[in-house]
């Protein structure tokens with residue numbers, strides 16, 4: 001697949017076949033994620049890849065509970081998006097794998113370290129999402145895991161002590177016949193200024 005094609009084909013996927021991603025593929029994707037640039041080459045990431053049905057179901061339930069609480073406060077009026085979200089959050093769209101990317105903290109960090117580490121991890125996640133397209137896989141970043149009660153609960157399930165959650169990515173084979181929601185992207189002249 002040409003790189004431009006991969007960029008154009010990547011969309012957030014919210015309906016999956018109930019099929020696990022083979023471990024060698026997950027390893028390849030995460031290896032590619034770790035090839036990303038990182039501030040001072042700190043490589044601050046640690047990937048927790050859920051591949052166990054019991055844990056997966058526990059996490060899916062946790063997510064649904066958080067979604068029900070948070071959705072009330074979210075100002076989404078679009079009925080189509082509401083329907084997609086309801087369907088997706090019911091059971092993580094059927095995805096059997098989810099990857100949590102945590103940040104390794106170090107002692108006495110200067111103020112710039114944390115934001116730079118977060119950006120480095122976002123670079124790694126983008127690598128992972130783009131490489132997934134080439135493998136016929138779909139992904140969706142789930143920001144809902146971040147913050148408050150849900151992040152604490154997730155930490156308890158994963159037995160996390162020190163690290164900080166940055167990104168959560170569901171991954172799987174898109175459901176047969178599934179058509180992703182194609183979001184409008186801003187035009188170049190809205191976001192680019194040559195100086």
Ligand SMILES: Cc1cc2nc3c(=O)[nH]c(=O)nc-3n(C[C@H](O)[C@H](O)[C@H](O)COP(=O)(O)O)c2cc1C
Pocket residue numbers: 010011012013014088140141142143144145181182183
């Ligand atoms: C940091 C981040 C958090 C996101 N959180 C969610 C989420 O909680 N639920 C969801 O359905 N999509 C989530 N998304 C996916 C976005 O909704 C999606 O990327 C955006 O609508 C553009 O669509 P596209 O990915 O298909 O281009 C998130 C994306 C990012 C980068």
